[in-house]
Amino acid sequence: MKNNIILLPLALLLAHGVATAQEKKADLSLDLKKAHARAVMHNKRVLVALSSKGDDFLKELRGNRAISRTLRYEFEPVAMPATAALSAWKWQGEGSGAIIFSASGKEIGRFQASDLQGKEALNKLKPLFCKPVDADKKLADALVIAKKTGRNVFIRFDAPW
Numbered sequence: 001m002k003n004n005i006i007l008l009p010l011a012l013l014l015a016h017g018v019a020t021a022q023e024k025k026a027d028l029s030l031d032l033k034k035a036h037a038r039a040v041m042h043n044k045r046v047l048v049a050l051s052s053k054g055d056d057f058l059k060e061l062r063g064n065r066a067i068s069r070t071l072r073y074e075f076e077p078v079a080m081p082a083t084a085a086l087s088a089w090k091w092q093g094e095g096s097g098a099i100i101f102s103a104s105g106k107e108i109g110r111f112q113a114s115d116l117q118g119k120e121a122l123n124k125l126k127p128l129f130c131k132p133v134d135a136d137k138k139l140a141d142a143l144v145i146a147k148k149t150g151r152n153v154f155i156r157f158d159a160p161w
Contacts, residue, residue, distance in 0.1 A: 035076040039103035043130045046103070047075040052082040052095040057113055061098075066119040074129050075100070100128050 035046045049058035058079040062068050071077055082091060089099055089107065096113035109128050115121070139155070146153045 031078050032080075035078045036101070036103060036105055039076045039101075042076075043133050044074060044076050044103065045108070045128055045130060046101040047071065047077045048099045048101065049077055049079050050082040050091060050097050050099065051079060057096040057098070060096075060113075061116060064117070064121065067116070067121050067125065070122060070125060074125070100125075103130075 032046070032048070038044070039046050049061060051057040056079065058077055061071060061077070082095060082097070091097070091099070091110075098109075098111045098113075098116060099107060100109035100111075102108050111124065115124060139153070142153045145151075
């Protein structure tokens with residue numbers, strides 16, 4: 001009896017964690033909205049990695065040494081099942097692939113999984129990179145706004161742009 005009492009709270013916590021994880025996976029549009037918000041803030045594009053038949057295409061892309069760094073600094077990656085893209089973006093690819101969006105949500109590129117293999121994948125993605133931001137102009141604008149509002153300016157030196 002004592003063992004059952006001890007295990008009951010543990011079972012409830014485990015069940016809650018599984019239910020929370022399932023809810024999080026089910027709300028793909030929220031993940032996409034967050035990725036778009038991060039893309040606007042960090043001057044990036046959104047890369048939606050579409051997977052089919054249970055394979056994880058995003059994990060495969062991140063494991064590709066030729067483009068993993070590019071994914072980190074130029075794109076906000078989001079993983080989705082290919083079936084979700086059938087109706088939303090009329091994905092007609094056979095299985096896995098990627099759709100690239102601008103920060104505003106406009107589609108700017110589509111690739112099959114076979115197109116994003118090896119070093120040639122970087123050449124295909126390069127034209128879709130964001131234009132660099134002029135850091136001096138951005139700092140000058142921030143200083144003008146800070147002076148008007150009486151606030152401080154925080155400078156990040158790790159920005160990829």
